[in-house]
Amino acid sequence: MPMRVRMRRAHSRAALTAALLAVAAAFAPAVAAAGDPHPAGVPDVRRDGVVRGAAGPVPGALVTVYEAGTGWGEAPRRLGTARTDDRGRFHLTHTPPRAPGAVVYLTADTPPADDRRRAHRPEPVRLAAVLTGAPDAGNGRPRRITVTERTTVAAGFALAQFTRDGGVAGPWPGPRNAAHVSHNLADVTTGGVSAFLAAPPNGAQTSTLRTFNSLADALAACTLSTRGCTDLLDTARPSGGPRPQNTLQAVADIARAPGTHPARLFELARRHPTYTPALDTAPTAWTLALRYEGNGREIDGPGNIAFDRGGDAWIVNNYTYGADPRQPVCGGRQLLRLRPDGRDAAGAPYEGGGLYGAGYGVAFGPDGDLWATNFGFQGRGCALDPDPLFRSVSQFDAHGRALSPPQGWRQGGYVQPQGALAAPDGTLWVANCGSRSVTRIPGGRPERARNIPVGGGALVKPFGVSLDGRGRAWVTGNGSDSVAVFAPDGSLERTVTGGGLRRPLGIASDSEGNQWVSNSGAVPVPCEDGTAQQLADAVGPAGGPAADGASVTLIHPDGTPAAGPFTAGSLTLPWGIAVDGSDTVWVADFSGQRVTRLCGVRTAACPPGHRTGQPISPATAGYGSDGLVRNTGVQIDPSGNVWLANNWELDPVQTNPGGHQLVLFVGLATPVRTPLIGQPRAL
Numbered sequence: 247m248p249m250r251v252r253m254r255r256a257h258s259r260a261a262l263t264a265a266l267l268a269v270a271a272a273f274a275p276a277v278a279a280a281g282d283p284h285p286a287g288v289p290d291v292r293r294d295g296v297v298r299g300a301a302g303p304v305p306g307a308l309v310t311v312y313e314a315g316t317g318w319g320e321a322p323r324r325l326g327t328a329r330t331d332d333r334g335r336f337h338l339t340h341t342p343p344r345a346p347g348a349v350v351y352l353t354a355d356t357p358p359a360d361d362r363r364r365a366h367r368p369e370p371v372r373l374a375a376v377l378t379g380a381p382d383a384g385n386g387r388p389r390r391i392t393v394t395e396r397t398t399v400a401a402g403f404a405l406a407q408f409t410r411d412g413g414v415a416g417p418w419p420g421p422r423n424a425a426h427v428s429h430n431l432a433d434v435t436t437g438g439v440s441a442f443l444a445a446p447p448n449g450a451q452t453s454t455l456r457t458f459n460s461l462a463d464a465l466a467a468c469t470l471s472t473r474g475c476t477d478l479l480d481t482a483r484p485s486g487g488p489r490p491q492n493t494l495q496a497v498a499d500i501a502r503a504p505g506t507h508p509a510r511l512f513e514l515a516r517r518h519p520t521y522t523p524a525l526d527t528a529p530t531a532w533t534l535a536l537r538y539e540g541n542g543r544e545i546d547g548p549g550n551i552a553f554d555r556g557g558d559a560w561i562v563n564n565y566t567y568g569a570d571p572r573q574p575v576c577g578g579r580q581l582l583r584l585r586p587d588g589r590d591a592a593g594a595p596y597e598g599g600g601l602y603g604a605g606y607g608v609a610f611g612p613d614g615d616l617w618a619t620n621f622g623f624q625g626r627g628c629a630l631d632p633d634p635l636f637r638s639v640s641q642f643d644a645h646g647r648a649l650s651p652p653q654g655w656r657q658g659g660y661v662q663p664q665g666a667l668a669a670p671d672g673t674l675w676v677a678n679c680g681s682r683s684v685t686r687i688p689g690g691r692p693e694r695a696r697n698i699p700v701g702g703g704a705l706v707k708p709f710g711v712s713l714d715g716r717g718r719a720w721v722t723g724n725g726s727d728s729v730a731v732f733a734p735d736g737s738l739e740r741t742v743t744g745g746g747l748r749r750p751l752g753i754a755s756d757s758e759g760n761q762w763v764s765n766s767g768a769v770p771v772p773c774e775d776g777t778a779q780q781l782a783d784a785v786g787p788a789g790g791p792a793a794d795g796a797s798v799t800l801i802h803p804d805g806t807p808a809a810g811p812f813t814a815g816s817l818t819l820p821w822g823i824a825v826d827g828s829d830t831v832w833v834a835d836f837s838g839q840r841v842t843r844l845c846g847v848r849t850a851a852c853p854p855g856h857r858t859g860q861p862i863s864p865a866t867a868g869y870g871s872d873g874l875v876r877n878t879g880v881q882i883d884p885s886g887n888v889w890l891a892n893n894w895e896l897d898p899v900q901t902n903p904g905g906h907q908l909v910l911f912v913g914l915a916t917p918v919r920t921p922l923i924g925q926p927r928a929l
Contacts, residue, residue: 260719279813286622289763293338295331295391297354297373298437300466300520303334303372306545307356309393311340311377314349314408315415322413325350326630349421350377351401351414353494354393361472371469372412372492374401375434378425379587392437395469396521402497403534404428406913407886409498412491420917423557423586424885427912430536430587431458442588443897447537447907452873454535459521461497461532464514466521474517483508486854501913504531504852505864530864533914535871537892537907538588543567544580544595547623547904548891550822550879552616553920554644557884558591559584560616562604564623564893564904571899574627577603577635581618581642582899586885586910596646600654602635606752606822606878607707608668610921611674611690614644619663619676620654626778626900636662639676639685641692650692658685659697662773665711665721665753670924673734675719677708679773684708684721686736696736704741705730707771710752710823714759714803715922721751724771729753729763731805745807748795752823752880754831755925759803760847762831764820765811767795769836779900785819788876788896792818798833798844801858812859815841816868823892827916827928830862834880834890840868841880841890841911851916875905875918884929886917 293311299305307330314324326340343350345900354373375397376866381389402409404424408416415421430442442448443455467474475493482496483489484503490496500511512528539545546565554560563578579601583594600620607619622636638654662680669675674687683699701707706725713719717734729742729750751771769785772778785793796818797811819837826832828851831844843863845852852862863869883889892905917929 250512263654265926267793267872270295282474284572288342290339291342293352293391294342295336295393297334297336297356297393298467299359299373300395300518301359301470304354304356305330305332307334307354309336309338309352311338311350311352312414313343313345314351315413316345316348317417318415320415322415328663330354347418347422348413349425351375352377352391352393353412358468358472358475359470370492371475371491372494373398374494376401376404376425376428377434378422378430380434389435391434393435395465396439397432397434397437398465398494399458399497400428400432401459402433402494403501403912404499404506404885406498407917409495412495414837416917417929419557420884420886423445423450423883424913426585427885427887431912433750436616443453443536447539448873449617452535452537452871453525454871454873455530456523456525457532457910458534459523460515460525461500462521463516463519463524464511465493465497467514467517470518474514477514481507481514500532504533504914505867508532515837531869533869533871534912535873536588536910536912537873538584538910539583539907540582540588541590544582545906545908546575546578546902547893548582548879548908549605549893550608550891550921551881551889551908552610553881553883554610555614555921557586557920559883559889559908561891561908562608564603564605565757565902568902571895571902573901575625575902576628576903577622577624577632578628581616581646583646586883588910593646596642596648598652599640599642599648600638600652601640603632606664607676609666609668609674610923611668611672612670612923613672613690615649615690616642617666617668617674619660619666621662621664621679621773625902636680639663639666646756655692655695656694658687658695659683660685664709664771664773664888667713668923669713669717670733671717675711675713675721675732677711677721677725679707679709680773682706682708684719684732698732698736698738700730700738704728706774709771710750712753712755712761714755714761715925716759717924720753720755720761723763724749724751724769725774729761729801740805742801742805742807745799745801746795746799746800746811747807751821753825754825756825756829756846757925757927758847759925761801763799763801764823764833765797765799766793766819766821766836768793768819769821778903782900782903785836788839790837792820796820798823798831798859808859812844814842814861815866816840816861816863821878824880824882825926826882826886827918827926830916832880832882832888832915834877836876836878837866838868838870839872839874840870841877841888843870869911871909871911873907873909881922882915882918884917884920886913886915887911888914
């Protein structure tokens with residue numbers, strides 16, 4: 247080749263590279279420069295990898311490694327950059343992160359495949375991969391990284407609540423835990439589907455794998471063409487929000503508002519089908535729900551969930567684990583603890599302290615101790631006499647060591663205890679479903695526990711407990727269609743009726759002290775004079791019509807119910823209820839395989855035009871998943887994941903009706919600070 251031609255081509259490549267760098271910088275998130283040198287003796291980090299899109303290797307991509315900001319609005323810190331070669335490969339050495347435990351992630355900026363010779367592009371492609379928590383080669387060196395549409399979907403969904411303007415930032419432990427969840431979706435060493443998502447109880451058993459691949463196909467429409475980018479970014483724009491400027495932000499926007507234009511996004515995914523298996527029809531909302539089963543031999547009838555300060559989930563079981571529902575099982579004797587990625591925490595599960603057949607009550611105190619209420623659940627055919635076993639609560643320390651004696655704490659008049667919650671001063675409140683009373687434990691000191699009976703039929707079958715900012719306890723009466731309000735000293739202030747209260751179960755406070763109550767309409771909880779078989783008969787087949795009276799009631803802090811209950815087609819048999827960091831309301835369903843999200847009193851946090859109580863999730867379908875069965879507890883974690891307890895199977899057999907998973911909707915809610923003590927607090 248003549249020297250002049252080679253010089254012209256070299257000059258052209260240099261000019262194009264400079265132009266692409268300038269454009270990438272224009273669309274990059276605001277970042278903090280690497281700035282301060284890393285501590286002496288801490289080596290730089292070497293990253294090797296490849297960027298691949300639906301069309302194959304991506305040459306000329308600007309690869310950047312970031313340390314996520316550690317507070318809201320804090321700019322991510324750029325640690326190092328490189329550019330891919332003609333085969334899409336990159337070799338990058340970067341400074342180590344400055345903050346201990348910081349989240350490190352990588353982005354790759356490139357034009358669409360049909361626009362790579364232009365120096366300007368209006369819709370940048372930003373692929374991403376989460377590096378924190380990624381597997382290493384066994385010698386401390388990270389494995390080769392492969393950045394694809396799939397790793398971008400994983401990063402965007404898991405970190406959705408912390409991704410703004412294409413950058414990631416948020417307080418501990420939210421982004422850190424989210425980073426680990428991302429690896430349950432994609433394998434950043436291969437760029438493909440993670441082994442966790444590909445295998446049971448996920449894989450072919452639910453639609454999540456197919457949804458995940460269809461989302462990657464929607465991104466592929468953008469990596470392949472300028473027109474596809476325009477359509478993707480237009481479709482992902484949330485109602486009332488700004489248009490995303492790149493594909494990573496588009497994924498995060500879809501994760502936070504999954505019901506926005508679902509059919510349009512599906513059609514976009516079908517333009518260039520690349521990843522299989524994929525969806526055959528459009529979903530009602532683009533959610534990703536993961537099933538967690540711990541070690542596969544421990545979850546049976548999970549009743550409810552409580553998160554500790556670091557975001558680990560502590561779960562109580564109705565039953566001892568049994569794989570065959572036809573074999574009778576007795577009450578659960580294990581306290582489960584799952585890490586955010588669904589694996590058992592060190593030393594878990596825990597036993598002892600009188601734990602037996604716990605139901606809906608599990609709560610942390612401000613000292614870090616965990617309390618569980620021993621309802622005495624057991625399958626039909628269990629030979630044990632449950633009577634002495636359902637008159638206690640159990641206490642564990644932050645490491646899972648039992649603090650209560652082998653028979654549990656019994657002073658306090660517990661009878662089939664259900665809901666429980668602690669106040670900021672450590673006082674624990676317990677609803678005694680079998681005795682029309684509550685138990686108050688001042689300062690979390692069990693020897694001072696006092697039973698508070700409520701006469702006159704004002705509180706029958708006490709079930710759920712919430713606390714407001716004044717330290718008052720609000721307790722649902724499932725058998726009296728009421729909510730009793732107790733002053734901090736234990737005196738009964740009032741009993742609330744009306745407002746649509748009908749067979750109420752769960753109750754949750756928002757940050758302003760309003761109380762949200764789930765009205766099952768049909769569920770006579772199996773305490774006092776009820777049985778599990780009567781419950782099964784009352785709820786009917788899964789997926790049936792809504793129970794008469796199925797709704798949510800809002801009670802103002804002064805005890806006045808809002809006019810009329812809130813209803814939606816997605817509310818068929820409401821059970822658990824929770825409030826997230828933006829005061830929107832989440833309702834679990836014991837029949838419909840869905841969770842419903844309602845607009846709270848802070849309507850500014852809802853889509854434009856929404857009123858208090860109006861569904862944010864699809865009005866008739868909610869956020870559904872075929873990974874759900876019959877759900878009781880619902881809780882929000884510090885990463886914005888929504889957790890639900892698969893309490894009973896769809897067709898429960900009373901010898902062992904228990905479900906065997908927790909289900910996590912990835913990145914769907916506004917994060918909360920944990921543990922939940924008193925009113926919810928935003929992270």
